[in-house]
Amino acid sequence: MTTRLAALLALALALPGAAIAQSKTEAEIKVKAGAEFFDANCHRCHSPTADKASYGPPLENVLGRTAGTYEDYEYSEALAGSGIVWTDAALRAWMEDNDGFMPGTKMRHVGVEDRTVQELILAYLHSLSAAN
Ligand code: HEC
Numbered sequence: 001m002t003t004r005l006a007a008l009l010a011l012a013l014a015l016p017g018a019a020i021a022q023s024k025t026e027a028e029i030k031v032k033a034g035a036e037f038f039d040a041n042c043h044r045c046h047s048p049t050a051d052k053a054s055y056g057p058p059l060e061n062v063l064g065r066t067a068g069t070y071e072d073y074e075y076s077e078a079l080a081g082s083g084i085v086w087t088d089a090a091l092r093a094w095m096e097d098n099d100g101f102m103p104g105t106k107m108r109h110v111g112v113e114d115r116t117v118q119e120l121i122l123a124y125l126h127s128l129s130a131a132n
Contacts, residue, residue: 027123034125048060
């Protein structure tokens with residue numbers, strides 16, 4: 001575990017409600033911390049539920065989904081025609097440098113480079129996916 005992650009987990013445990021945190025698994029704490037990073041970096045353009053698209057497509061069930069296939073969303077040609085499947089590795093590469101990973105995407109550069117933050121956001125995305 002990286003020092004940064006350990007610090008985050010310590011922070012999560014110190015938050016109000018820490019009494020119940022004792023019964024939480026590390027996985028649950030990671031999902032909670034990931035939700036915070038999702039809120040800070042992704043939420044303004046992405047809904048975590050499938051009911052509505054915002055500026056970007058919803059990210060519920062994104063794990064294992066073929067890129068560009070949420071029905072009611074108008075994707076860039078680059079993303080719609082890419083044929084890639086959203087695995088952990090693909091999502092890491094996307095968060096780190098989406099427009100480098102897929103030139104022509106209309107998602108503007110986000111650039112989440114910190115591996116720990118990527119890992120926490122991934123944990124949160126897994127929690128939104130049936131096949132988690
Ligand atoms: C400024 C708005 C914006 C932000 C911030 C943003 N996105 Fe996006 N995202 C988009 C748009 C727009 C698309 C559609 C891109 C396209 O069609 O080329 C997209 C597409 C995606 C896709 C492809 C989904 C699919 O159905 O194939 C994933 C995965 C994704 N974003 C994840 C993230 C994550 C994770 C974050 C936070 C780290 C994030 N995005 C932050 C706007 C954004």
